[in-house]
Amino acid sequence: MPEIGIFRDRPSMKVAAIRGIIGTAILLSWILAPARPMASKPIDYADCLACHRGIESISDRHPFACADCHLLPEDRPARTLTDHSKTVRNPSDPRHVETFCGRCHETEIQAVRNSLHATMAGIINQTRYLWGAQDRAAPGRYGLSGPFKALPDPQPEVQPETPAMLVDDFLRRRCLRCHLHGQGAEGPGLYRATGCAACHVFYNNEGRYEGVDPAMDRSKTGYPARHALTTRIPNDQCLHCHNHNHVGADYEGLFEHDHSDTYRSPMVNGKLPPMRYGIDHHRLARDIHGERGLWCIDCHTRQDVMGDGHAYSFQMEVPKRSCSDCHGGFGGKGPDMTNPEIRKGPAGPMYVSKNLGKEHRLPLFRPDSAAHRIEAHVRVRCSACHAQWSFQDYGMSVMREDRINDYKWRDLSVQGDPYIQGKLKAYAVSPDTAYPLSVDYLSGREREGIWSVGWRFRRWEPLPLGVDPAGRYAILRPFYQYLITHVDRSGAVLLDSVAPQRGDGAGRGWAFMPYVPHTIAPFGRTCTACHMNRVAAGLGIQDDLTRDTALTLPSPPAIHSMRLLFPQEQERLLNPSREWRRHRLQGLRE
Amino acid sequence: MKRSLLLISICVIGVVVILKEARIERPPEGLKDRCLFCHKEMRDPDPSHPVAAFGCAVCHLGNRYSVDRERAHYAMVLNPGDLRAVDRTCGQSGCHPDLADRVKKSVMATNKGILRILQEQWLQRVEENKPSPVVPGLRVSDLYETASPQNLAIDHYRKMCAGCHLWKPRGEGSGEAARRGGGCSDCHILDEEKGTDAKTRMTRHPIITTRIPSTNCTKCHNRSARIGLSYFGRFESAGYGTPYEGGGLSQRRLSGNRFFMDLQADVHIKKAGMECIDCHTAIGLMGDGQEYDDMRHQMDITCQACHSPAFSPIEISDSLAGRLARLNKRVPGVLGKSVGLSKKGTPLYNLQQEADGIIFYRKMDGAPVSMKIPREEKPHHRLKGHERLSCQACHAAWMPQCYGCHLTYRLSEQQTDWLTREKSPGRWKEARTYLRFSRPALGIRDDRGVFPLSPCQMFVSVYDESNTYRKDRSFKVMNLSAFDPHTTTARSRTCLDCHEDPKVLGLGEGILHWKGRKRIFRPTYDALAAGLAVSHPLDAYVTLDGESLQADPATGVRPFNREEMDRVLGVAPCLACHMGYDDPIFRDFQESKRRFQEEAGLPCLK
Structure with missing residues (x-):
């Protein structure tokens, strides 16, 4: 469970009574602690800077008094504060953002509310569709904000008997720990804030404060690195959520280790390196853009990340900056010179990175290269050829247990979630029958049952092809191939590795999805790839x-709007034309 | 007085002895030995060793003349196959003296290969300044002696390897480990429950057989090269235990808390239903009387022995082929027929030349398998440039590959020594980086043949008595091994599968980019960033320049060199068009290449 800090304000995780007790305890500790500065005098909580002497200004553009951002309007007139209980730790939290940031940033707030970062509509609607709980994945029906319906609350009195009845519980407890409304699991690499601060207030991987405020305890985790807002968001910040085998992690060359403890390796100077993101990682080739020092935000613009106001249902629907916007592309398209980061240089266009303002020579699309001469390749996404590896996580077995009475998770507790890991470890060592509880990341409350996940095998080598909504060939990844098990309180196995059925009766709820691996190499894979x-x-x-x-x-x-290859397309790919053969030979000779 | 006392004593003793003897029930005359007076109704172990004719003591020793339990069982051996007793039991003169002698010299009994490689690879790395000397020709039986060498390599063998060899007493350990070992019995005894047969009411004597079920092989051969798994289409999985079954982990389990997945099985079992012993001959398994320190020198069978066979007519019924055939009643007799010969000249009595072709008889059930012998003149087996290819180079569908084996050795903890069965300081634990079953890389074995390769990469971290990491004693061993993965497929890999794939060339997974005459390789695995103490990817055995990265020359296995890689890659550009082995350009490829470069008007680029 999260430790209790004086700056923590997470009522979602606590009941009011506990909060009261904690408040009192904090107050007492402040009064009784003799070593505290100014302990001799009563603390004037309205005079924040008496303790937080020299704390960083949040940003030059926000020259406000502390109370403007950290006290609700109704609390501000009261000149005497007796403790921290009224302070709002994170004014940008979705519950307060309207009040504090809304006056200036109303448009942004509305856009973010409709953005996929806030709605999670992609994950929610696709999973619900595949598990048979709704008849389509897009346009989306459910979401965490915006115009979507709120995700139903699981009814504890209803015994779930089908995947469709379990899906919301699964989403709440395993998938939705990463969203703007909640803090998710805590642990190295995972510390972050909610709301605007999730991106705009930097947390280091240890979650420790490293600023100048003398009142801050540097030994505690769960704090931002500084009291500072930023728009220059480094990749580490994005990876607090975009870790695991998803886009983002691949940009940094991360691929999860297998879960079993027999994969905890290597020993570095006799020690296992500390786990980040709740699991060890293989280190694979980084994306060439990452290798050259470009950040996520170099390509992912404000409209893309914070939304353009429209409530999209899935990632590929969102208009984004494309490869050709910088590098040029088919049909004589050149770099978009209206892009402020692209400048003319003496030897061609230069890209100025948002990271350190470093100038990079912008390599341009070569229309004369063998692969780019092929007309049909206009319909191929750049990443279909230029991606070096992809996430192929085959066969996802999930199990909800309301009762555990064996040791099966002893060596399999690493699940990429430190919270689940702690729970499983505890239940696995006890010889007694356990009735596990685990937290619902949306409500913040613990509930009966725990979800564990295992894979059949995970690979980075295969790169199968499919077709994206724009009709372009793209790399596919399994997303996912579920087998669902549910063990109830009595130990009865209500679902035994059941494959879900899609909500529109279109067959088994297993899917491969086209995506854009962020593992771009400076050259494409070979023709025969x-x-x-x-x-x-x-x-x-x-x-x-x-x-x-x-x-x-x-x-x-x-x-x-996405699909697999048609049989004719497969056939053409497997038995290419004579012309293709000549092009290949030319390509190898150039 | 003294004399009468003595007399009385003698009388008393005499009376006691007479009374005691009189009260013992006497077996009727005619029993082979008196064991059977108690052990009535004993089932014959097999038709060749009938209890009625042999009795018990001829195999189990003990005192056959006594009917007293203690005296009768004195110096008896429960398992006559145990190599410690075998000279007096199975191997006594008149029975199988040559076999017992051979088996003791075979690699399954000596583990000489493992012990040699371990010592050679480890000792110089463990103690760089003054390494313990490699004891040449060390055998398992030497380690049972008190004067056994003591070093890290031997300790590793004792605790991690020594559970699988013929000297291991049967029954030691639990589960699968208990079924391993026992000398002759390790292979020749069928595992079944002890007790009385309900139908015949006979006590079940363990069954002796020469038709050895593959389960007897796979109880040992399921680790390391994992041949006993791969052949049957099994692959040790990453340990997820999926899919879940009945609310628990998968039942597809292996010993040692491992799980398996199902993969494409070897064509020999899938299509022909062949078991291990169908290929592996008595000479290959039990040895030929020579002591080898490399398993493959003991091996007798080759693909060619059956698939391009040499036949030898059998004219004498008492020849080895005749005797072997008589032992296995399910296979038709060989007299007057021609049978195949193995590499070492052992007759393959079950591969027979008959009027309507060549028939392979399965040893387990005698079912005939009609052999299609690939004609030598078939272009794909006569292609110039492919002379050095082993069959496995093209016909192995997949190969188990362990990347990164991380061993920790803690002297502050204890672990059981398989040989002494006692705990001693020093505990080994294994972890991995990743496992693969993908297409194997190819390389050169013994400077002759092209074989599939699998890595052996040990990163050993040593912790002393106070559990402090000792960098000076820690080390790594990178190695390649070339073996038949036992995943044979009738359809071979395609030309492009090998000639353009960086993984197969030994470069590892990644992108091999052609830039005119220059080639650039961008590897996928970043070992340094992953904290591994190597500067190359785990699956990179060689660089594009031909620099060997992980091979130890002593093992006789190496990746391709620069020249070989250039030759392999040099064919790649032609392959998308010239796809057949019978394509004329391959008749003289150098000449074809010259024409391509110099002659105008060729259709290639038009």
């Missing part, structure tokens, strides 16, 4: 597929 390649064509990794290797066969995406 797709052409004459069974994996790329979607035929799986081996001739004789078994129940396990058949998981490498793509199943249709959850969103109808």
